[in-house]
Amino acid sequence: MSKVKLLSLPKKLDLGKRRLIKLLDELDQLLEERAALREIEEQLRTSEEHYRQVADSQEEFETTLNDDEANSVMDEWAKFRQTFRQSKAKAQTLIDELRAVDVVPGSKRSAEAYRNESMLAHFRLNPLSGGPRKLIEARTTKTLCDDIFQPRISARGWPHLRDLGLADEEEEDLTVHVVIGVDYFFRMLGSTIVRAGDDVPVAVETCLRWVICGPQTPSQLPTPTVPSDKSADTECYQLPRKFWEHEAIGISSEEEQSLSGLEREEFERNISFNGVRLVQWKLKRDRKRWREYAAVIQSYLDNGWAEEAPDARPLGRTWYLPHHAVYQKGSSGEVKRYRICLQADIQKMYLQVALHKADRDVCRFLWSEPGENEPPKTYRLTRVCFGLTCSPNLAMQTIRWHAENHQVECSGALSDLLPNMYVDDLVVSCDSVADARRIAKEAPELLRKGGFHLAKWASNSPPAVDEIPAKDLGPRDGSRLWKTLGIFWQRQCDLLTFHTPERVAEFPDTKRGVLKALASVFDPLCCLAPYTVNAKIIIQLLWQCGVAWDDPLPPETKSQWRPWKEELPDISRIVMEAPLVQVPLTTITRLQLHGFAYASGKAYGTVVYLRLTHSDGRVETRLVAAKSRVKISEGFITRSVRSLILVEPAESS
Numbered sequence: 001m002s003k004v005k006l007l008s009l010p011k012k013l014d015l016g017k018r019r020l021i022k023l024l025d026e027l028d029q030l031l032e033e034r035a036a037l038r039e040i041e042e043q044l045r046t047s048e049e050h051y052r053q054v055a056d057s058q059e060e061f062e063t064t065l066n067d068d069e070a071n072s073v074m075d076e077w078a079k080f081r082q083t084f085r086q087s088k089a090k091a092q093t094l095i096d097e098l099r100a101v102d103v104v105p106g107s108k109r110s111a112e113a114y115r116n117e118s119m120l121a122h123f124r125l126n127p128l129s130g131g132p133r134k135l136i137e138a139r140t141t142k143t144l145c146d147d148i149f150q151p152r153i154s155a156r157g158w159p160h161l162r163d164l165g166l167a168d169e170e171e172e173d174l175t176v177h178v179v180i181g182v183d184y185f186f187r188m189l190g191s192t193i194v195r196a197g198d199d200v201p202v203a204v205e206t207c208l209r210w211v212i213c214g215p216q217t218p219s220q221l222p223t224p225t226v227p228s229d230k231s232a233d234t235e236c237y238q239l240p241r242k243f244w245e246h247e248a249i250g251i252s253s254e255e256e257q258s259l260s261g262l263e264r265e266e267f268e269r270n271i272s273f274n275g276v277r278l279v280q281w282k283l284k285r286d287r288k289r290w291r292e293y294a295a296v297i298q299s300y301l302d303n304g305w306a307e308e309a310p311d312a313r314p315l316g317r318t319w320y321l322p323h324h325a326v327y328q329k330g331s332s333g334e335v336k337r338y339r340i341c342l343q344a345d346i347q348k349m350y351l352q353v354a355l356h357k358a359d360r361d362v363c364r365f366l367w368s369e370p371g372e373n374e375p376p377k378t379y380r381l382t383r384v385c386f387g388l389t390c391s392p393n394l395a396m397q398t399i400r401w402h403a404e405n406h407q408v409e410c411s412g413a414l415s416d417l418l419p420n421m422y423v424d425d426l427v428v429s430c431d432s433v434a435d436a437r438r439i440a441k442e443a444p445e446l447l448r449k450g451g452f453h454l455a456k457w458a459s460n461s462p463p464a465v466d467e468i469p470a471k472d473l474g475p476r477d478g479s480r481l482w483k484t485l486g487i488f489w490q491r492q493c494d495l496l497t498f499h500t501p502e503r504v505a506e507f508p509d510t511k512r513g514v515l516k517a518l519a520s521v522f523d524p525l526c527c528l529a530p531y532t533v534n535a536k537i538i539i540q541l542l543w544q545c546g547v548a549w550d551d552p553l554p555p556e557t558k559s560q561w562r563p564w565k566e567e568l569p570d571i572s573r574i575v576m577e578a579p580l581v582q583v584p585l586t587t588i589t590r591l592q593l594h595g596f597a598y599a600s601g602k603a604y605g606t607v608v609y610l611r612l613t614h615s616d617g618r619v620e621t622r623l624v625a626a627k628s629r630v631k632i633s634e635g636f637i638t639r640s641v642r643s644l645i646l647v648e649p650a651e652s653s
Helices: 003-033 037-062 067-099 111-117 159-164 182-188 233-247 254-258 262-270 275-283 287-302 357-363 391-405 411-420 433-448 511-519 529-545 555-573
Strands: 120-125 134-139 148-150 172-174 189-194 202-206 209-213 306-308 340-346 364-367 377-381 425-430 454-459 481-484 487-490 495-497 575-577 588-599 603-614 619-630 641-652
Touching (some): 134 182, 159 189, 159 202, 340 433, 357 377, 391 433, 411 425, 411 433, 425 433, 433 454, 511 529, 511 555, 529 619
Antiparallel strands (some): 148 172, 202 209, 340 425, 340 454, 481 487, 487 495, 495 575, 588 603, 603 619
């Protein structure tokens, strides 16, 4: 490419973008005026043609830039492209109305809801290897269907497919972006069908190259069936499940809790031998994160946490793990019992636990450096892998083993450490600064015997950590909100508060909107139960009335929902004192737990308070936890109980 062309290309691109912006402004003007159908279509056609020219110039321009320049230009182009697509979608929607196009049949949602969410789109499909494009007209929808499982496909296993130039495909879950109906499918068929019997796949020629269909061999995994219309209902079935899991914190069995880890869900969902290709495809869209990802992999190799795997693979003991980036935000902890709180984190806990050589081949993974065109290399972990279901248990049992082996010289630290470890976090509350200092001194010594290092120390009482080295302290910003059990902790004033959900005003007046709003409130101790129970009652009423997910709320329900939504931003103004006992225990003469329960025709709830009697005779109470439920509406008779029930108190004096 000549220097003259390099200099002229940015100018050409800039002029093209300006011209396109003018065309889009003219298109928007026509839409506002609801101009004639032919005029809108002509303007849209002109805008699309010019957009394709600008897109070609943009692609050519990006090839002349380095990585940093390309990232900046690509971000700018992404915003520009989004503007064009929005204008095009608005135009297609109006064209659709003017043409009086019917809604696509087969949707489970109402026609009104479908029209509100769906837009008519025009696009072209063409094979990756090049060739004629096929113009498609289709409607958009938020969610199309579940991911489709693709079994392992290799043309080498079927002689009649070897000459078709098919690439080998590995097992993976693929996202569906376009569903091609029969109105277009038969137009895309070619003239060739390759068969070799009733029990083997058939190759069908299309304008998008070959489609493989038919039975698989018995040695291959069967392909699960996939619903044809997922709509957006799956999201709403997941939301209540997630919400009720949060509601059950503290009362679900240990077995249920152990089976509900997010890491297991993520791990099982992403299992695929070919996962490295999917990871790199995603990382290529963000070059900065790709370089960060590559640096982490290299650090694993440099530190001996991973190694290149040998060619030999033990039979029955070789697995390939998917891997992806995890960006940790915030910190976790627990609501504390006493007035002095300590938090610390074990640095790289999993990487301190080595795997036996015989077990390393179950933790293989594939990776290739950015920019390399060679096949990915095979590596294996030498340390416990972050993200496996068993990893937290392996790490915790290792810590427990080392701690119990040194309990003679560190007996005090042992009793403080193990009950207050939450995977790699130490969260403990103390009655005095002296106790906190002792734990801050003894706990690191005990863990150091097993090769673990405690860092990121934090406390609401600075004297409790004044003997900790500065390099091992967490951020000193006292005004920062620390996250504890999903609730925010104002460390400086030692208060708990709640975070207002984002974009509250965008929650629509539908059953879906009510459920999303309720699920956005994370309140594991149910301190907001008098407020959240009203939303639960609304949801139950909507289910009883048979209201669809996206239908407008009935007037009587909307009158209850609107005030609830308007109050939602105010939950951030609610604050609670974090410690249950704010004074030294030596000044307390009596501790009691009091439980209350109440039931009405709509819901029932229970609450537990801590009652403290001071040595000077003063009495104060603290909210410990609460629970609320809506009444059971089917198959049961519920009677209203118009009085509080006082549960026999548990006493400690």
